[in-house]
Amino acid sequence: MFILFVFGTLLVIYFIHQKRRQAKLPPGPPRLPFIGNLHQAPKDAAWVTFSQWVEKYGPLVSADFGGTNVIIIGDYETARDLLDKKGNIYSSRPRMVMAGELTCGGMHIMLRPYDEEFLLHKRIEATLLSPRASACYTPIQDLESKTLLKNLLSTNDFPEQYERYSASIVYSLAYGFRILTGEEWQAQAAHEVMKNFAYAGQVGTWIVDALPILNYLPTPLAPWKKHAKRWYQFEEKLHMDNMREGLKRPGWNWSKDLGNAKEAQQLSNVELAYDLGILVDAGVETTGVTIQCFTLACVAYPEWIPKAQKELDDIVGEDRLPTFEDLERMPYIQAVVEENFRWRHLVPAGVPHATTQDDYYKGYLIPKGSTIVPLFLAMRHDKKLFDSPSEFHPERWLNRAHVSNFGYGRRVCTGRFIARRSVHLGIARLLWAFNIKSKDGKRPIVDESFFTAGFVSVPKPFEVVFEPRDDGRRKVIEQAYEDADKDLSNILDKVREKQVTVGLSPRA
Numbered sequence: 409m410f411i412l413f414v415f416g417t418l419l420v421i422y423f424i425h426q427k428r429r430q431a432k433l434p435p436g437p438p439r440l441p442f443i444g445n446l447h448q449a450p451k452d453a454a455w456v457t458f459s460q461w462v463e464k465y466g467p468l469v470s471a472d473f474g475g476t477n478v479i480i481i482g483d484y485e486t487a488r489d490l491l492d493k494k495g496n497i498y499s500s501r502p503r504m505v506m507a508g509e510l511t512c513g514g515m516h517i518m519l520r521p522y523d524e525e526f527l528l529h530k531r532i533e534a535t536l537l538s539p540r541a542s543a544c545y546t547p548i549q550d551l552e553s554k555t556l557l558k559n560l561l562s563t564n565d566f567p568e569q570y571e572r573y574s575a576s577i578v579y580s581l582a583y584g585f586r587i588l589t590g591e592e593w594q595a596q597a598a599h600e601v602m603k604n605f606a607y608a609g610q611v612g613t614w615i616v617d618a619l620p621i622l623n624y625l626p627t628p629l630a631p632w633k634k635h636a637k638r639w640y641q642f643e644e645k646l647h648m649d650n651m652r653e654g655l656k657r658p659g660w661n662w663s664k665d666l667g668n669a670k671e672a673q674q675l676s677n678v679e680l681a682y683d684l685g686i687l688v689d690a691g692v693e694t695t696g697v698t699i700q701c702f703t704l705a706c707v708a709y710p711e712w713i714p715k716a717q718k719e720l721d722d723i724v725g726e727d728r729l730p731t732f733e734d735l736e737r738m739p740y741i742q743a744v745v746e747e748n749f750r751w752r753h754l755v756p757a758g759v760p761h762a763t764t765q766d767d768y769y770k771g772y773l774i775p776k777g778s779t780i781v782p783l784f785l786a787m788r789h790d791k792k793l794f795d796s797p798s799e800f801h802p803e804r805w806l807n808r809a810h811v812s813n814f815g816y817g818r819r820v821c822t823g824r825f826i827a828r829r830s831v832h833l834g835i836a837r838l839l840w841a842f843n844i845k846s847k848d849g850k851r852p853i854v855d856e857s858f859f860t861a862g863f864v865s866v867p868k869p870f871e872v873v874f875e876p877r878d879d880g881r882r883k884v885i886e887q888a889y890e891d892a893d894k895d896l897s898n899i900l901d902k903v904r905e906k907q908v909t910v911g912l913s914p915r916a
């Protein structure tokens with residue numbers, strides 16, 4: 409009887425404490441006892457429901473998904489105040505048992521908690537991804553974008569061509585070999601890895617993500633462990649095979665450089681292979697899908713294209729391709745790139761962060777362990793900042809400071825200096841070379857249903873014709889490709905030399 413009384417009292421105290429804490433949380437949809445908002449947790453296209461909540465409750469929303477406190481950030485100001493300025497609190501990641509711990513063995517840098525180990529891996533990679541190092545990789549982007557244009561003279565299959573472009577840049581850097589067709593076994597296996605990862609990370613699919621304690625169960629009672637083990641083994645083999653290949657290839661590359669890092673000596677080969685493998689995976693889909701969105705904007709809102717092409721023609725002329733140096737002098741093309749990121753970001757719900765201690769913001773409590781959703785879609789379609797946000801208007805960016813397209817604070821995308829150049833040069837050269845038109849001559853109506861609903865949201869298939877703007881340009885493309893140095897080891901050694909010239913000390 410006494411025990412029951414004590415237990416009951418503790419329960420009442422607990423509920424009063426919870427209620428008090430809840431009262432201090434940011435506003436949000438009403439919660440049910442015990443499950444909170446679990447019944448409203450979106451399985452797909454979470455950004456749609458979250459954006460409705462932001463519209464209703466304001467730029468800081470809280471929800472409770474079965475005990476996980478979720479804080480949704482719906483405008484740039486709040487994102488900067490919390491994720492950038494309070495990076496010491498907001499830089500961890502939510503725990504993902506199935507995707508992070510089991511499928512990737514805890515070695516996926518994007519899913520690592522913010523701790524000493526994460527910082528060690530970040531430091532080792534930083535040398536390869538710094539602004540100065542990234543600026544040395546332009547000869548690879550130059551070759552791959554020439555290859556992209558040449559291929560688009562004979563095919564309109566742009567999603568595959570963009571993926572080849574993005575993949576070949578990072579494979580060249582990481583492993584010293586190019587992706588020439590996309591049919592290579594490494595590219596195919598990488599697809600399998602990304603598919604498995606997406607499935608492993610699917611919200612609401614794995615009970616162990618809701619109840620991590622279940623992970624202590626032995627494998628016969630935990631069927632998810634069998635899937636995860638198979639996926640882990642497949643991915644580990646791919647990353648290890650690629651790294652071994654990279655070490656054998658002639659010329660400088662990341663596999664050799666990373667392996668020689670002083671701090672790398674305390675890491676196993678598998679950890680190093682994972683660091684490289686994740687960088688490569690992170691670079692493929694992101695860059696390719698970003699340029700797909702640009703292509704969709706070309707056919708859905710073509711009004712801006714003549715202005716962009718005029719700027720290209722004024723600065724570059726008809727007889728050569730745009731270069732990296734030209735990009736600096738083309739504010740309209742820069743505005744196109746910026747608008748492209750705003751109009752449709754490939755991760756509309758952003759990549760979640762997590763808090764490592766309680767925090768207060770404008771009187772609201774943000775509890776330790778909260779999942780923080782930087783809701784890119786709501787920020788980019790904020791009507792206070794952008795008129796008719798669903799339309800594509802590069803003009804918005806001509807007199808406005810650019811915003812972050814690569815995340816926030818201490819978890820900001822480490823590949824952004826490479827990615828931005830790949831996207832920028834790719835877009836400038838495509839616009840210089842082609843009239844990009846929809847195949848049936850109609851403008852597609854682009855709304856949410858035009859995009860897939862997974863974590864990475866991709867335009868659904870649409871048909872486009874890449875028509876060289878004139879015969880002279882066709883010849884320029886063919887000649888530029890013909891004349892390009894295609895000896896990758898030679899290019900990589902030049903990349904290395906360039907690094908030395910700008911004062912860097914390559915480790916291989």
Ligand code: HEM
Pocket residue numbers: 517518519578686687688690691692694695698754755758759760761813814815816817818819820821822823824826827828831
């Ligand atoms: C257009 C292309 C790209 C876009 C739009 C993009 C975007 C992002 C975003 C939004 C994040 C999450 C940031 C945050 O949590 O606040 C991220 C993380 C990351 N990105 Fe990118 N990215 C791109 C290309 C790349 C490339 C080329 C690489 C590697 C070479 C790369 C490597 C990474 C890594 C390693 C992380 C995890 C950082 C961490 O957790 O600390 N990304 N990226």
